[in-house]
Amino acid sequence: MKIYFSNNDILKSFNYFLESVDLGRPNELIIKTRSNWLNIHPAALVFSAALASVCGKENTIIDNTAGDSGLYLDRMGLYNYSKTASPYSYQSHDPAGRFIPISRIKTQEDQSRFVSDLAPLLHLDQDKSQTIRYVVGELVRNVLEHSESEDGAFVAAQYRAKSNVISLGVCDNGIGLRNSLAYFYHPNDDSEAIRLALAPGVSGTTNRGVTENNAGAGLFIVKNLSRITRSHFVIYSGKSLYKLLLYDKRTNKPRINANAFDDKHSLYENLPDFHGTLVGIDISLDDTNDFNEQMEYIKQSFTKALNDRRKINYRRVKFL
Amino acid sequence: MKKIKVFDYVGEFGENKDRAQKIRKEILLKLDREKPVELDFKNVSGATQSFIHAMIAEPIRQHPETFFELISFSHCSDLVKTVIEIVSEYMQESLAGGVAT
Numbered sequence: 505m506k507i508y509f510s511n512n513d514i515l516k517s518f519n520y521f522l523e524s525v526d527l528g529r530p531n532e533l534i535i536k537t538r539s540n541w542l543n544i545h546p547a548a549l550v551f552s553a554a555l556a557s558v559c560g561k562e563n564t565i566i567d568n569t570a571g572d573s574g575l576y577l578d579r580m581g582l583y584n585y586s587k588t589a590s591p592y593s594y595q596s597h598d599p600a601g602r603f604i605p606i607s608r609i610k611t612q613e614d615q616s617r618f619v620s621d622l623a624p625l626l627h628l629d630q631d632k633s634q635t636i637r638y639v640v641g642e643l644v645r646n647v648l649e650h651s652e653s654e655d656g657a658f659v660a661a662q663y664r665a666k667s668n669v670i671s672l673g674v675c676d677n678g679i680g681l682r683n684s685l686a687y688f689y690h691p692n693d694d695s696e697a698i699r700l701a702l703a704p705g706v707s708g709t710t711n712r713g714v715t716e717n718n719a720g721a722g723l724f725i726v727k728n729l730s731r732i733t734r735s736h737f738v739i740y741s742g743k744s745l746y747k748l749l750l751y752d753k754r755t756n757k758p759r760i761n762a763n764a765f766d767d768k769h770s771l772y773e774n775l776p777d778f779h780g781t782l783v784g785i786d787i788s789l790d791d792t793n794d795f796n797e798q799m800e801y802i803k804q805s806f807t808k809a810l811n812d813r814r815k816i817n818y819r820r821v822k823f824l
Numbered sequence: 825m826k827k828i829k830v831f832d833y834v835g836e837f838g839e840n841k842d843r844a845q846k847i848r849k850e851i852l853l854k855l856d857r858e859k860p861v862e863l864d865f866k867n868v869s870g871a872t873q874s875f876i877h878a879m880i881a882e883p884i885r886q887h888p889e890t891f892f893e894l895i896s897f898s899h900c901s902d903l904v905k906t907v908i909e910i911v912s913e914y915m916q917e918s919l920a921g922g923v924a925t
Contacts, residue, residue: 616840634837634870634903641839641872704914721873721914795870796902803910821912823905824862824898 505530505555509570509577511539513548515671515736515784519745519772521548527555527776532563535586537570542577546603546660547673547738547784549580553606553658554675554780556585563587580660581605602626603662610656615644618659626663626670634795635787636661636670639729642722643674643783651678651781669735670787677780681741694742695773702727702739702746702764704806726785728760728802731767733788741781745772760805825860826850831867838871838904844878851880855887855894866899876904876911884915 506526513521533556556564566588568574575592577583580603583590604625609615619641623633640659647657653676661672678684682697691697704724723739730737730748737748749768751758761767807818828850833843847863854861863879865871884891897908 612840612842616835616843619837619839620835630869637837637839638870638872641837642874645839645841645872645874721877721910725873796906799903799906799910803906803913806910807913818913818916819892821892821908822896823900824896 505533505559507533507535507548507552507555509535509537509539509542509544509548511541511543513542513544515545515547515738515747515786518545518547518738518740518747518784519770519775522740522745522772522775525776527778531559532565533559534565534567535582536567537574537577540569540571540573542570542573544576544580545673545784546580546606546662546671547675547782549577549582549606550658550660550673550675551740551778551782552582553585553608553660554655554677554782557608557655557658558677561585561587579603579605580662581607602665604660606658606660608656608658609644609648612645612648614656615641615648618644622661626661628663628789631795632789635729635789635798636672638795639672639726639785639787640674642726643672643785646722647674647676647678647781650684651676652684653678653780668789670789672785672787673782675780675782680779681739681781693773694744695746695771698739698741698744698746699763699765701741704762723783724762725799725802726783727764727767728805729798730785730787731758731760732798732801733790735788736784736786738784739782740775740778740784742779743773743775743777745775746770747772757801760802825862826854827862827864829864829866831865834868834871834875836867836869838868838875838879841874841878844875847879848882851883851895852886855883855890858890858894860894860896862896862898864898865901865904868899868904869901870903871907873907873910876907880908880911881915884912885919888916888919 508524564586566586578590578592619637644657658675663670681701682694685697734750739746747770
């Protein structure tokens with residue numbers, strides 16, 4: 505396998521990054537840089553770590569010619585997944601305030617620790633950390649419940665203070681969306697599996713829609729949080745990549761669609777066949793993006809969609 | 825009235841479904857005996873839909889009438905309130921025979 509890092513592996517152009525990946529010869533991995541300036545989204549890093557985990561650290565090489573810019577790979581922990589020693593020596597210090605290196609989460613308790621550490625590590629106040637904690641909580645839980653990966657979830661994040669955006673990547677090397685949904689939903693291909701995974705009420709663990717443990721709403725909500733904050737969101741599994749495109753700035757608030765394929769998006773269907781699932785997301789923490797308001801908006805859209813289907817007078821829960 | 829302090833189970837943010845299931849068991853025990861329960865979210869700033877679902881979906885399914893009479897929620901943040909409402913509404917949709925959520 506080969507992975508090439510260019511000078512701009514961001515979500516907006518993530519298809520180009522994936523098109524350059526070679527997933528042949530799964531017993532070895534070479535990670536190469538192709539530029540002396542690296543701008544790599546955490547999604548690309550966790551994808552690399554997940555693949556390195558498949559073939560083993562002893563079979564993973566990093567061919568880094570990026571000079572000082574390549575230090576980023578070290579700081580984000582990618583060398584920990586490779587037999588190549590880091591060429592960088594520096595005074596290691598607390599990474600708080602900027603990034604969370606690649607972390608592996610295997611259990612719910614790992615997840616809880618990781619989520620509780622997010623805010624202090626990224627130096628975010630409580631209001632601003634709500635979104636990232638919510639998103640990580642849902643995405644990692646999805647991996648632990650559905651991926652059947654022994655390696656768990658690979659997670660990394662970076663906060664860019666200048667743009668006030670958190671970039672997050674969550675990846676697993678499990679069975680992939682199509683296999684996860686195969687038993688109850690029989691998706692025809694990887695794209696159909698992605699569409700189902702993003703739809704409300706679809707879960708790989710049941711065809712009943714809602715069970716005691718699952719409602720199939722996690723990815724639906726996360727994708728729509730991206731949509732209403734005009735943030736980038738990608739999901740890649742099998743040969744397909746779904747890339748949510750930003751809605752027109754002149755639109756006051758975008759419509760929430762049950763079918764993700766009704767959102768403005770790009771779909772790439774002939775990418776290297778990845779036996780796992782990768783989600784990349786950029787979350788804008790702009791002050792105008794109040795998380796409670798976003799969730800309320802999703803709730804209203806959700807409720808409207810339900811009411812359009814059936815006229816139900818919902819009983820209200822009691823808030824004291 | 826039995827009061828369950830959610831913070832004691834999950835800390836400041838609810839996302840751990842294993843812990844949600846522990847609370848669910850307590851709720852079901854009380855509902856089975858038709859006893860009221862107050863779920864106190866004091867100091868819990870937020871929770872994921874999955875967490876709230878794991879906590880209250882099955883109690884709503886098993887006790888669709890008494891749940892809304894006997895279970896109350898206190899000290900909820902706006903986010904927690906919103907997520908509780910999402911779950912309670914799609915559960916009622918589900919029970920009414922709708923297709924999933």
